[in-house]
Amino acid sequence: MTDKLYRPQEDIVTLMTQFDQQVKDSPELPDAHTRLLRARLVFEEALEFVKGCGCTVTMTIAGANGEKQTPVIDDIAVVLDPNGNPDFAEYVDGCIDQLVVTYGALNAAGVKAQPAWDEVQRSNMSKAWPHCSVCDAVLERGSGPELVHPGEANAHGGEWDTILKVHKRPDGKFIKSPTYSPADLKRVIAEQIKQAIG
Numbered sequence: 001m002t003d004k005l006y007r008p009q010e011d012i013v014t015l016m017t018q019f020d021q022q023v024k025d026s027p028e029l030p031d032a033h034t035r036l037l038r039a040r041l042v043f044e045e046a047l048e049f050v051k052g053c054g055c056t057v058t059m060t061i062a063g064a065n066g067e068k069q070t071p072v073i074d075d076i077a078v079v080l081d082p083n084g085n086p087d088f089a090e091y092v093d094g095c096i097d098q099l100v101v102t103y104g105a106l107n108a109a110g111v112k113a114q115p116a117w118d119e120v121q122r123s124n125m126s127k128a129w130p131h132c133s134v135c136d137a138v139l140e141r142g143s144g145p146e147l148v149h150p151g152e153a154n155a156h157g158g159e160w161d162t163i164l165k166v167h168k169r170p171d172g173k174f175i176k177s178p179t180y181s182p183a184d185l186k187r188v189i190a191e192q193i194k195q196a197i198g
Contacts, residue, residue: 009113012103024110026196027189034108041101049094050078054086110196115188123183127176128164132156141179 016023022034030038050057055078106113130139130147134156139147147162149155167175 008099009103009106012100013107015100016104016107021104021108023107027110027192030108038101038105038108042098042105045094045097045101049091049098051081051084052087052090052092052094054081054084055079056081056084110192111189112192115192116185119185119188120183123181125164126180127174129167129177130162130179131165133161133163134159138178147179 013023022030024030029035047057058077058079059075103113106116131137132139132149132155135151137150137155139162140150142148149160167177169175
């Protein structure tokens with residue numbers, strides 16, 4: 001084990017500086033050449049992770065037994081590779097390499113990851129359905145950000161807590177709660193630009 005502080009984005013700034021790659025000081029969409037490079041790096045590392053999982057990418061959407069598979073993007077699907085061999089070290093390497101190229105893409109655009117991460121995490125957590133701990137009723141959004149019981153104002157004498165539950169479709173995909181709120185990354189970027197300008 002190491003006692004080194006986990007600072008992945010800063011580590012990638014050091015790496016990019018060492019290899020003469022531009023790191024922006026404030027958020028700005030990179031030029032076309034940099035965007036293409038970053039897209040290729042992210043895609044390549046994602047494919048290496050897929051291989052480490054013992055899977056492959058296919059352009060067909062019909063499964064071996066005739067069942068329809070859900071494509072990832074358009075007609076591209078990730079499927080188990082009958083000839084593939086999952087490799088745990090390659091699995092982990094693929095995950096870390098994706099972090100490296102993703103942090104690199106953020107650095108090339110001058111974006112600090114932590115505020116964007118926090119906003120996406122907040123949004124993701126809002127996908128869970130808030131329920132009453134006493135009667136399991138789905139809670140509703142009040143006039144502000146607070147959650148309220150759909151019954152009476154003083155339901156259960158006010159003695160209830162919010163518990164979060166996941167609702168899924170039959171295929172396993174999560175159903176977003178009525179209280180879901182999407183990530184506002186435009187606000188996060190605007191705040192970072194404002195901070196950079198001073």
